[in-house]
Amino acid sequence: MKQRDFLIVGGGVVGMAVAYGLARAGQGVTVLDESDDALRASRGNAGLVWVQGKGVGMPRYAELSLESAKAWADFAGELTERTGIELEYEQRGGVDLCLDAEEARSRQADYAELQNASRYMAANFRWEYLDREALTSCLPGLGETIPGGTWSPHDGQCNPLYLLRALYAASRALGVETRPATPVERLEATAGGFRATTPQGQFTAERVILAAGLGARQLASGLGLTAAVRPVRGQVLVTERRPPGGRLPTPQIRQTASGGYLIGDTHEDAGLDKGVTLAMMQSLAEKAVRIYPDLEAARLVRSWGALRVMTPDGHPLYETSTTHPGAYNLNCHSGITLAAFHAEGLAEAIRDDRLEQSFPHFSGARLHVSAS
Numbered sequence: 001m002k003q004r005d006f007l008i009v010g011g012g013v014v015g016m017a018v019a020y021g022l023a024r025a026g027q028g029v030t031v032l033d034e035s036d037d038a039l040r041a042s043r044g045n046a047g048l049v050w051v052q053g054k055g056v057g058m059p060r061y062a063e064l065s066l067e068s069a070k071a072w073a074d075f076a077g078e079l080t081e082r083t084g085i086e087l088e089y090e091q092r093g094g095v096d097l098c099l100d101a102e103e104a105r106s107r108q109a110d111y112a113e114l115q116n117a118s119r120y121m122a123a124n125f126r127w128e129y130l131d132r133e134a135l136t137s138c139l140p141g142l143g144e145t146i147p148g149g150t151w152s153p154h155d156g157q158c159n160p161l162y163l164l165r166a167l168y169a170a171s172r173a174l175g176v177e178t179r180p181a182t183p184v185e186r187l188e189a190t191a192g193g194f195r196a197t198t199p200q201g202q203f204t205a206e207r208v209i210l211a212a213g214l215g216a217r218q219l220a221s222g223l224g225l226t227a228a229v230r231p232v233r234g235q236v237l238v239t240e241r242r243p244p245g246g247r248l249p250t251p252q253i254r255q256t257a258s259g260g261y262l263i264g265d266t267h268e269d270a271g272l273d274k275g276v277t278l279a280m281m282q283s284l285a286e287k288a289v290r291i292y293p294d295l296e297a298a299r300l301v302r303s304w305g306a307l308r309v310m311t312p313d314g315h316p317l318y319e320t321s322t323t324h325p326g327a328y329n330l331n332c333h334s335g336i337t338l339a340a341f342h343a344e345g346l347a348e349a350i351r352d353d354r355l356e357q358s359f360p361h362f363s364g365a366r367l368h369v370s371a372s
Contacts, residue, residue: 004028007205013335015211016167021347023174030177047160052096056110058315059118060361068341075340085166087158088257094155127152138248157249207326213309224323226364231307233268235280239298263288274305308333318362
């Protein structure tokens, strides 16, 4: 059997978006993924295609987020055309709420600083701070104690589960071999490329892409890649289905296409514990009612916890190994927003082996972490 061009370790949104992009360009790809009980970051997102808040302190990250958000409509349309799966994608704009006056001042200062640091963002990033009264037109029924929030037309939402399903379907149709329940125990270089050892056997390819989230802590250093990622727990509450509220999405709460409200936006240092806690569930419920008082009558039907993947500075990591050419490491916590970019520009840069030349700001070298 002809050796594949790429092994991708990790079948979440990041790995599958890159697999789809490579396969669309004619590359032979095998994806090795863990079991359903793995620490999957793809479960811990709210389905937001979001520009606000990205890249404060790293303008290039903000630029990538905005570029990817602009490409999302075509990306979603292409996936739906290939698979028949609707992603429930919409881009009507979004609001990032400010829960107190200090947060409002800080947010506006951050965005002004970001636009001052980037000509692209100054010319293209549209946002506006709106007080509570102004927000009620796009967030009907907003609670009286919310002082305001920042609005941007670039923000939107999708169904992240449908996105992942569509990426799998489109990738398989293009010849990608997907291997679920195949956790990688060891990665190593060979004379002709790379080998992954799993309980189900060994897999080889000319090049390897590590998109394993927290799995990088175990697998990255052996190939001279950055292993410095940490888990950040997020907890989520979902209400029963409610009548359409006509409310724009926010990072704190959004109404899904099925009618339920998804409530989240927590960041906890809890190690590898992906459980839920009563205290946080109570806090989320109280915040939801503060934002939309009418939800006090809503029943809660589901809750879960998940572990996001965070680099030391919180920005994406895209790197090529200097000691084992042909090995790449991808890690970020914005897999939904950046999915269009991952399938396009990032996959193209990896295919042409110019990842760090094209995106030097995201190299692991910036983290000053030894990968020996």
